[in-house]
Amino acid sequence: MEFNFNIADIFNQPIVEINRDLIPPGFRGDRRTLWNTVNKVSEVVNAIGEASAAAQGLPKPITSSERLKNSEHKLYLLIDQHANAGKGAVTGMLRTGAKGLYVFDKEGQHYQVSPPCILDFYIHESSQRKGLGRQLFQHMLHKEQVDPGKMAIDRPSEKLIRFLNKHYGLNSPMKQMNNYVVYEGFFPKKQTQS
Numbered sequence: 001m002e003f004n005f006n007i008a009d010i011f012n013q014p015i016v017e018i019n020r021d022l023i024p025p026g027f028r029g030d031r032r033t034l035w036n037t038v039n040k041v042s043e044v045v046n047a048i049g050e051a052s053a054a055a056q057g058l059p060k061p062i063t064s065s066e067r068l069k070n071s072e073h074k075l076y077l078l079i080d081q082h083a084n085a086g087k088g089a090v091t092g093m094l095r096t097g098a099k100g101l102y103v104f105d106k107e108g109q110h111y112q113v114s115p116p117c118i119l120d121f122y123i124h125e126s127s128q129r130k131g132l133g134r135q136l137f138q139h140m141l142h143k144e145q146v147d148p149g150k151m152a153i154d155r156p157s158e159k160l161i162r163f164l165n166k167h168y169g170l171n172s173p174m175k176q177m178n179n180y181v182v183y184e185g186f187f188p189k190k191q192t193q194s
């Protein structure tokens with residue numbers, strides 16, 4: 001995804017983490033440059049949010065700069081710094097955050113939890129199935145020090161279900177009433193009576 005400004009100047013690493021302040025990591029500059037940069041980051045977040053929604057057939061974006069500003073979520077952006085004749089391009093995004101959820105295990109026992117969640121995940125159509133999704137996901141797991149099986153996933157697409165099965169061996173997704181999906185290892189192990 002290309003923009004009419006220089007992405008490589010704003011995002012100087014292959015994967016950057018953005019949060020509610022919309023300030024790119026390593027930003028240096030005066031107040032005017034900051035304002036200008038935040039506006040550009042906002043444009044990037046809105047554009048990639050729209051592209052993700054379109055790819056998932058959602059009626060409207062679930063990721064936007066406004067939503068990010070009002071949350072504690074993290075947005076990881078995958079950057080190709082060499083694309084677009086050196087101006088750079090944004091290749092994908094992954095948004096995570098904790099959510100308060102009621103979830104049921106296979107026995108019907110319910111749990112009130114606030115797990116880390118996968119909220120939105122998208123790789124640009126031109127770059128899917130080339131390992132970039134895994135690269136971005138691995139980065140997130142490392143940064144957040146979380147096991148993929150301990151995460152809840154908001155309305156996963158079939159592609160994401162397959163992705164999680166292929167790369168992390170997760171199978172038998174348990175769809176919850178709130179449309180989140182969790183896997184077997186999500187629940188605490190039950191004590192067996194001796």
Ligand code: ACO
Pocket residue numbers: 052055056118119120121122123124127128129130131132133134135153154155156157158159160162163164166
């Ligand atoms: N059909 C079936 N499985 C797919 C597809 C597809 N079109 N695309 C990716 N996968 C799965 C497969 O397991 C695939 O392995 P395979 O090619 O050997 O079959 C594996 O993902 C490929 O792994 P990566 O290359 O690392 O994944 P990719 O870079 O394509 O990123 C992602 C995965 C994010 C799901 C991407 O395909 C995408 O953006 N899809 C469209 C949007 C989407 O469905 N996002 C998830 C929405 S749900 C949510 O965000 C909570």
